[in-house]
Amino acid sequence: MYYQSEFTWEQASGLVSTLVLEVTLKHLSDAEIQVLRGSWEGKTYNAIAEECHLSRRRIEEIGEDLWDKLSDALGEQVKKTNFRQALQRQWEKSAPSISSTFVKPSPPQKEKEANIAPTIDLYQERFPIETRCYQQICQPGALLRIKAPLQMGKTELMSKLMHHAQQEGYRTVVLNLRYANKEDFNNLDNFLQWFMTSIALELDLLQQVEEYWGKSHHNSKIKCRKCFERYVLPGDRPLAIALDEVDRLFPYQEIAGEFLGMLRIWHEEAKTSELWAQLRLVKLHTEVYTHLNINQSPFNAGYEIKLRDFNPQEVQNLALKHGLQWDSEQVEQLMAMVGGHPYLVVKALQMIAGQEVTLEQLLQIAPTASSIYRNYLERLWHNLQSNSQLNQTLQTIILADAPLEFNSQLNLDDAVKLYDLGLVELQNNHAVPRYELYRQYFRQRCQ
Numbered sequence: 001m002y003y004q005s006e007f008t009w010e011q012a013s014g015l016v017s018t019l020v021l022e023v024t025l026k027h028l029s030d031a032e033i034q035v036l037r038g039s040w041e042g043k044t045y046n047a048i049a050e051e052c053h054l055s056r057r058r059i060e061e062i063g064e065d066l067w068d069k070l071s072d073a074l075g076e077q078v079k080k081t082n083f084r085q086a087l088q089r090q091w092e093k094s095a096p097s098i099s100s101t102f103v104k105p106s107p108p109q110k111e112k113e114a115n116i117a118p119t120i121d122l123y124q125e126r127f128p129i130e131t132r133c134y135q136q137i138c139q140p141g142a143l144l145r146i147k148a149p150l151q152m153g154k155t156e157l158m159s160k161l162m163h164h165a166q167q168e169g170y171r172t173v174v175l176n177l178r179y180a181n182k183e184d185f186n187n188l189d190n191f192l193q194w195f196m197t198s199i200a201l202e203l204d205l206l207q208q209v210e211e212y213w214g215k216s217h218h219n220s221k222i223k224c225r226k227c228f229e230r231y232v233l234p235g236d237r238p239l240a241i242a243l244d245e246v247d248r249l250f251p252y253q254e255i256a257g258e259f260l261g262m263l264r265i266w267h268e269e270a271k272t273s274e275l276w277a278q279l280r281l282v283k284l285h286t287e288v289y290t291h292l293n294i295n296q297s298p299f300n301a302g303y304e305i306k307l308r309d310f311n312p313q314e315v316q317n318l319a320l321k322h323g324l325q326w327d328s329e330q331v332e333q334l335m336a337m338v339g340g341h342p343y344l345v346v347k348a349l350q351m352i353a354g355q356e357v358t359l360e361q362l363l364q365i366a367p368t369a370s371s372i373y374r375n376y377l378e379r380l381w382h383n384l385q386s387n388s389q390l391n392q393t394l395q396t397i398i399l400a401d402a403p404l405e406f407n408s409q410l411n412l413d414d415a416v417k418l419y420d421l422g423l424v425e426l427q428n429n430h431a432v433p434r435y436e437l438y439r440q441y442f443r444q445r446c447q
Helices: 010-022 028-042 045-052 057-073 081-092 109-115 131-139 154-167 188-202 206-217 220-232 253-269 312-321 326-338 340-352 359-365 376-383 388-399 413-422 438-447
Strands: 142-147 171-176 241-244 279-285 303-306 424-427 431-433
Touching: 010 028, 010 057, 010 081, 028 045, 028 057, 045 057, 057 081, 057 188, 081 279, 081 340, 131 142, 131 154, 131 303, 142 154, 154 171, 154 241, 154 279, 171 188, 188 206, 188 220, 188 253, 206 220, 220 253, 253 279, 312 326, 312 340, 326 340, 326 359, 326 438, 340 359, 340 376, 376 388, 388 413, 388 431, 388 438, 413 431, 431 438
Parallel strands: 142 279, 142 303, 171 241, 241 279
Antiparallel strands: 424 431
């Protein structure tokens, strides 16, 4: 006897992962998965918050952000109350052969347990980067800056780092500036109040902080400092705070200057204050904010980690984790097109391992409109259209038949910005496209 297949949690979570990756170029965070799973099981935000040891407000923020991403991906309004139906419609539309077939009933529990494969950790270390991060976070008053272009694995490394800090007994707070609303960037007071409130929520200090904030007549920077000294830092456990997507501050020059300068001062305080030595800061960013006085900037203080591409051995390790028995020639073929870019490599391995495309087919269509990288490349292209000068500079580099030397045609500052964005490589006094994929794709678009 056979039963009609139902839309399962495994299918739903896989679909959401794919949709979010296509829209944001980022994988689901652990918190997003917990919110999705809890919502799938019909749990309230309060119940999910208790299970995740996060505040209800933070769970609501994560949930609203997740529903917004799914709304963008599905082209319809998605909420906590209707996301299951929206996902099932998309699943049936994209996989009719699956949803309309009949499957055998599930095997007995003992048989299922016997057939469960061990979970494989797909995170690929880039030695000695992780080791250095773990060492730095344990330094009193640490300021660790993780810098890399988009989709290079900054957030994944940060998650590993904060997990390590938790194992060391630290309190941890992760703040993604994407969760701040537009109104939070209206002025410095609004932003610092969001910053302080978000930290207080994570540490169950909201009541004390809100009472102090409402009564104090100091400016917002002093209020932040006093809140840290009175409520946040005291105790026998260090506090590690990770700030993700710091680049979101840069369009707001006044806020960026004051806030980043404040972080630099706090880092300097740790050299002479045992209390401030309890604070460990981690900042994730793509570019460097250059409008600050060099003596105020946190971008020339602390310890910087620049994420590099995967090397051939690391790509081969990843292929093995995806069930692919690749030799060095296959690794070289893939890297000749996409280098060791984490997102581009992993995306290729996922598609090849899923038998959706062969390596030969992938390499042939990679820079075309039918590429598995189409959405990723289109986003890079459209982002460039908002900056005509950078767009023109990239076109000059792309269309050159040899490495382009810095001269009147190629401005060094523009080349460095393109380097920060991960679009070009700088070789001595020359610039070249970072990957063959970029060369071919952008050359077609330029022409």
